[in-house]
Amino acid sequence: MPDTLKTPKVGFFVTCIVDAMRPNIGFASIKVLEQAGCQVDVPRAQTCCGQPAFNSGDDAGTKALAKQIIQAFEPYDYVVVPSGSCASMIRSHYNELFLGDAEWEPRQRAVSAKTWEILSFLADVMEYRPNGVCYEGNATYHDSCSGLRDLGVYDQPRALLSKVDGLRLTQLEGNDECCGFGGTFCVKYPDISNAIVEEKANKIKATKADTLLGGDLGCLMNMAGKLNRGGSEVKAFHTIEVLASMAEGPAICKREDIG
Incomplete structure (x- = not known):
């Protein structure tokens, strides 16, 4: 510390x-x-x-x-x-x-x-590194627009996740491209939003990863919802859930996820 x-x-x-x-x-x-x-x-x-x-x-x-x-x-x-x-x-x-x-x-x-x-x-700030955290899975990572472009969040989640036992990270093509959520954007322009998230979902499936991670729930819900509606078994979690060893329950947007 x-x-x-x-x-x-x-x-x-x-x-x-x-x-x-x-x-x-x-x-x-x-x-x-x-x-x-x-x-x-x-x-x-x-x-x-x-x-x-x-x-x-x-x-x-x-x-x-x-x-x-x-x-x-x-x-x-x-x-x-x-x-x-x-x-x-x-x-x-x-x-x-x-x-x-x-x-x-x-x-x-x-x-x-x-x-x-x-x-x-x-x-x-805290120079924190997880210790004794385990998540068995092959994950891919989506970088959300605001975190990446406004705040420079890129290396930090990867550094933290590199210390998680059992976790393998697979690069996502277009990891820094918008998922189509964009807050009110998906409401104002649903057809464009849907086309963007469909392309994103296809790239996620192409990684063969079993888990999708990210740092923004809005983006994760958008992508997980699209994946689930298409019959994908990919699980989505916020990165902090993995770091807290709290990614053992229902994944985001899975049927059992009742908030």
Whole structure:
């Protein structure tokens, strides 16, 4: 563990989709953060990060949500998020909302600066490496757009997964290409979204991997749903579920997965 903060206070931002659809990711995140030496709290006042409103042009609604997030997470040393998409919204795009706001811009910039995507936080800040974690399987990895392009999350999940006993990683062709989810994109442009995810699903099946891993639940649900509807047996998990040894239950979007 780094010497700078022996026991950092982490405010865990759950995300809407994890809370509603896959709380196992939240529990796994807290487990690994505590193993890494963090004191973890989940502020009850947190709500949506505001990304859907922001992407739809509702800046006023986004600012109202963002202010709630800023207030809720100001007391913590770090804000950690199990999603590159939501982490990028807080870390990067909040800057656009509060530019020139004398009261809120300094507060926003302080919270944005300490916000991290969880896999990057574990690898880069806490210098965490899993010990005694096992997952028997051949996995392939999808790099989500926001995590990769906005936050530079690429090497970190692979470094963490390289320490998992029994896990083999197979390169995915087009690993850095969009899965077609894109938040509201898949609602506004369903035909384009479906064509993109169909191509992605075919590339996943071509790897012959039995497991699909990633760092964003939205992307994973989109790809897993397409694979499942096509009769594929590929299992999808958030990377943190594997690191927490909590990938033994129902996979994402499998029939037994009831959130």
